[in-house]
Amino acid sequence: MSVTPVVTETATAAAPPAGRLLTRIWRDTNGRIGLVLTAILVLAALCGAVGLLPHDPIAQFPDARYRPPSADYWFGSDQFGRDILARVAAGIWTSLRVSVVSVALATLVGATLGVCAGFFGGWLDQVISRFVEVLFAFPAILLALAVVSALGSGWFNTAVAIAVVYTPIFARVARGPTLSVRNAEFVNAQRVLGIPTHRILLRHVLPNISAPVVVQVTLALSWAILTESALSFLGLGTQPPEPSLGLMVADAQNTITSAWWTMAFPAATIVVAVVALNLLGDGLRSALDPRREQSR
Amino acid sequence: MTWRWAGARLGGAVLTLFGVTIVVFVVLRAIPGDAITSSLGIESGTLTPAQTQALTLYYGLDKPWYVQFFAWVGQVLRGNLGVSLTSGNTVGSLIGAALPVTVELAVLAAIIGTVIGVLLGTLAGSGPGRARDGVTQGVGLLGLAVPEFVLGILMVAFLAARFDYFPDTSTFVPITTSFSANMSQMLYPALVLAVGFAANVMRTTRSEYVEVAQADFVRTARGKGLAPGRIRFAHILRNAGIPILTVTGIQFGYLLGGTVIIEQIFALPGLGRLLFTAITNHDYPIVQSSVLVVAVAFVLVNLLVDLAYRAVDPRVRQA
Numbered sequence: 272m273s274v275t276p277v278v279t280e281t282a283t284a285a286a287p288p289a290g291r292l293l294t295r296i297w298r299d300t301n302g303r304i305g306l307v308l309t310a311i312l313v314l315a316a317l318c319g320a321v322g323l324l325p326h327d328p329i330a331q332f333p334d335a336r337y338r339p340p341s342a343d344y345w346f347g348s349d350q351f352g353r354d355i356l357a358r359v360a361a362g363i364w365t366s367l368r369v370s371v372v373s374v375a376l377a378t379l380v381g382a383t384l385g386v387c388a389g390f391f392g393g394w395l396d397q398v399i400s401r402f403v404e405v406l407f408a409f410p411a412i413l414l415a416l417a418v419v420s421a422l423g424s425g426w427f428n429t430a431v432a433i434a435v436v437y438t439p440i441f442a443r444v445a446r447g448p449t450l451s452v453r454n455a456e457f458v459n460a461q462r463v464l465g466i467p468t469h470r471i472l473l474r475h476v477l478p479n480i481s482a483p484v485v486v487q488v489t490l491a492l493s494w495a496i497l498t499e500s501a502l503s504f505l506g507l508g509t510q511p512p513e514p515s516l517g518l519m520v521a522d523a524q525n526t527i528t529s530a531w532w533t534m535a536f537p538a539a540t541i542v543v544a545v546v547a548l549n550l551l552g553d554g555l556r557s558a559l560d561p562r563r564e565q566s567r
Numbered sequence: 568m569t570w571r572w573a574g575a576r577l578g579g580a581v582l583t584l585f586g587v588t589i590v591v592f593v594v595l596r597a598i599p600g601d602a603i604t605s606s607l608g609i610e611s612g613t614l615t616p617a618q619t620q621a622l623t624l625y626y627g628l629d630k631p632w633y634v635q636f637f638a639w640v641g642q643v644l645r646g647n648l649g650v651s652l653t654s655g656n657t658v659g660s661l662i663g664a665a666l667p668v669t670v671e672l673a674v675l676a677a678i679i680g681t682v683i684g685v686l687l688g689t690l691a692g693s694g695p696g697r698a699r700d701g702v703t704q705g706v707g708l709l710g711l712a713v714p715e716f717v718l719g720i721l722m723v724a725f726l727a728a729r730f731d732y733f734p735d736t737s738t739f740v741p742i743t744t745s746f747s748a749n750m751s752q753m754l755y756p757a758l759v760l761a762v763g764f765a766a767n768v769m770r771t772t773r774s775e776y777v778e779v780a781q782a783d784f785v786r787t788a789r790g791k792g793l794a795p796g797r798i799r800f801a802h803i804l805r806n807a808g809i810p811i812l813t814v815t816g817i818q819f820g821y822l823l824g825g826t827v828i829i830e831q832i833f834a835l836p837g838l839g840r841l842l843f844t845a846i847t848n849h850d851y852p853i854v855q856s857s858v859l860v861v862a863v864a865f866v867l868v869n870l871l872v873d874l875a876y877r878a879v880d881p882r883v884r885q886a
Contacts (some may be wrong), residue, residue: 404579405586408866409858410824413842417761417858420846421594497714501828504716505843517716524720524832538717545712 277454287559295558299330302554312363312540319360326354328514346534349522353534357539361514366544368457369509370495371429374488376434381425381441386476389449390444399442406439415498419507429508433498437491444487447482482559489555493548500541514542573874580870586864588643592636595855624779643859649843658856659831661841666860669830671742671749673822675757680764681815685804687765688772693799695777703769710766711762718759721833726755734834756833760826764818771814775807782806809876816872818863 287295294304318324328346331354340347346355388399406414418432452458452475461471502508503517511518516537523534589707614622623629630638642649648658691703726732732751740748779785780803788798827839836838838857 319849323689401582401586404583408583408587408851408863408869410821410861411591412827413824413858413861416842416846417591417854420854470630482643493712496710501716501755505713505828507830507846517714520714520717520720524723527720527724534720541710541714541717542583542712543589546708549712 275390283425292558292567295555297483299554299557300324301550302558305547305550307320308543311553312544312547315360316363316367319357320364323358324357325358328353328357329512340532345404346536349533350526355536358514358519359536362516362519362545363540364428365509365515366496366499369426369433369499370492371431373495374437374491377437377491378441378488380483381438382445385442385445386420386449386472386480389446390453390472390476403439403442411436414497415502419502424507424510426509429499429502433495441484441487444483445480448483449476452476452479486552486559488550489552493545496541496544575711577871580866581591582610583866584863586858588640591855591859592639595851602618624653648856651853652850653848658852661853662838662857662860665838667834667839668835669839670755672753672760672826672835673819674835676760676764676822677815677819679757679761681768683761684765684768685772685811687749687771689776689799689804692773692776707766707769710762714761715763718762718830721831722755722759723832736834736836739836756829760822760829766816767814768811771810772807775810779806779832809880812876813872815835816868820868821863824861
C-alpha cells in the first residue's frame with residue numbers, strides 16, 4: 272500500500288482568517304477543483320445521513336438483486352438488492368468519520384508532542400524525537416494492522432489505529448517551526464517580561480505552526496481514507512452491515528465482470544475523495560505560502 | 568565516509584530497533600487475554616486452578632512485565648521467535664519460508680516503479696507548466712489515489728479473462744524451481760505495487776529535476792553546447808539522484824510491510840499473507856514476530872540508504 276506519509280515543508284506563517292483563506296484557495300486551480308469535489312462528497316454524505324436519498328443503504332430487496340444503473344437505481348443495486356447510491360453515500364460518511372476522528376486525534380497528540388519537544392528542548396525533545404523515530408520505523412499499513420489486531424475491529428478502533436500511524440508525522444511537522452519560533456527575539460522578550468509559558472505557547476507558537484499543520488491535515492485526511500478503505504477491504508475495519516467503501520469493493524470482487532457497477536461506483540468514490548483532498552491540500556499550501564503573498 | 572558518523576548512525580539505528588521491540592511488545596500485550604487464553608481459546612475456561620497455575624509459570628506470566636520483555640528480547644536475539652499457536656510450526660521457519668516471496672515481490676515492484684517513475688518524472692520536469700507536465704502529474708496523482716486493492720482486483724479479473732488464470736496458493740512456484748513459472752505469477756502483482764511506487768518516485772524526480780535544471784552549472788552546460796540528452800541524464804538527473812534514492816529506499820521499506828493486500832488478492836504465500844492469516848486466527852506469536860521482522864528490515868533499509876548516499880555524494884559528507 273503506497274500510503275506514504277508526506278511531511279511537507281511549508282514556510283512558517285500564521286494562517287489567515289477562514290474567509291480570506293477560502294478566497295485564496297478558490298484562486299488556485301487545484302484548490303478550486305479540490306474544494307468543489309470535497310463539497311460534493313460531503314453533501315452526498317450528509318444527504319445519506321439525514322435520509323434524503325430514495326433508498327435505505329441497509330434494507331435488502333431480494334427481488335431487486337444486481338439491477339444495472341437506471342432512473343430508479345442511479346448506481347445500480349448489489350447482491351442483496353441494496354441501493355448502491357445510498358450505500359456509497361453512507362460509505363463516504365463512514366470514511367469521513369473515521370478519517371476526521373483519526374486525523375483529529377493524530378493532530379492533537381502529534382502537534383502537542385511536537386510543540387513540547389521543540390519549545391522545551393533538552394531531554395524532553397530527546398525522548399519525544401526518539402519515540403517519533405521509532406513509530407516511523409513501522410510501515411504505515413503494518414502499524415495500523417498491528418494496532419487493529421490488538422484493539423479489535425470497528426470504526427473507532429480503526430480511527431485509533433490510523434491516528435497512531437499519523438501521530439509522528441504531526442509531531443515532526445509541529446516541532447520544526449516551534450524550534451525557530453522559540454529562539455525568535457519576540458519570544459525571548461515575552462519570557463523576559465514574565466509572560467507565562469502557556470500564554471506564549473497559545474498566543475505565539477500555535478499561530479506560527481498552524482499553516483504547515485493545516486496543510487498536513489488535508490493530506491493526512493486523504494491517506495486516512497485510503498487506509499480505512501484498505502483495512503475495511505481486509506475485513507479488519509468497518510464491520511458489515513454498516514456500509515463502507517472498502518468493504519463494498521471487497522464484496523464486488525467476484526461480480527466485477529457480471530455486474531461492473533457494484534465495484535465501479537465505490538472504487539471511483541474512493542479515488543475522487545483522495546484526489547479531492549490532495550488537490551485541496553495543494554490549494555491550501557499555496558494559499559498559506561507567505562512567499563506567494565509577497566509576490567502579489 | 569567518516570567512521571564516526573557511521574558509528575553514530577548505527578548506534579541510532581540500534582536504539583530505534585530497541586524502541587521498536589518495546590512498541591511491538593506493548594501493542595501485543597494490549598490484547599485482551601494472555602498466552603494461555605490465546606493458545607487454548609475457550610478451552611482455557613475448563614482448566615483447573617492447578618493447571619492454570621502451571622501454565623502461568625510455563626509462560627512466565629507471573630513475572631513482572633520487564634522480566635517478560637527482556638526474556639522475549641533474549642529469545643529473539645537467539646533466533647527463537649516462538650511457536651505458531653495454530654499450526655505448531657516454529658515462527659522462524661514460517662517467516663523463513665514467507666520472507667523470500669515478499670522480498671522478491673518488493674524488489675520487482677521497486678525496479679519497475681523506479682524505472683517508470685524516473686522516466687515520467689524527467690518527462691514532466693523537463694517541461695514544467697507544459698501539457699506533458701500537467702498530464703504526467705495528473706496520472707501521478709491518480710496513481711496515488713487508486714487503492715491498490717482496486718488495481719489488484721482489476722488485474723486478477725483481466726488475467727482470468729485473458730489467460731484463464733486464477734490465483735491459488737497451492738499452485739505457487741518458487742523462483743528456485745522455475746524462473747519463468749515464478750515470473751508469470753509474480754510479475755502482475757509486482758506491476759500493481761509498482762503503480763504507487765512509480766507515482767511517488769515520479770513526484771520526487773519531477774520536483775528535483777525542476778529545481779536542479781535552474782542551477783548555474785546546467786546553464787553553463789547548455790552554454791557549452793552539450794547535447795540536451797547529455798545535460799538531462801549526466802548533469803541534471805545525476806544531481807537529483809539523492810532525493811530519488813531516498814524516496815526509493817523509503818518506498819521499498821514500505822513495500823516490505825505493505826504487500827499484505829496484494830498477497831491476499833493474488834494468493835501469494837508471502838509475509839503479508841502470513842501476517843494477515845495470523846491476525847484473523849489470533850495467532851499472536853506470528854503477528855508479533857512478523858511485525859518485528861518487517862520493522863527491523865525497514866530500519867536496516869533506511870540505514871543502508873543513508874550510508875549509500877553518503878558514499879555517493881561528497882556534499883553530504885562535508886555537511
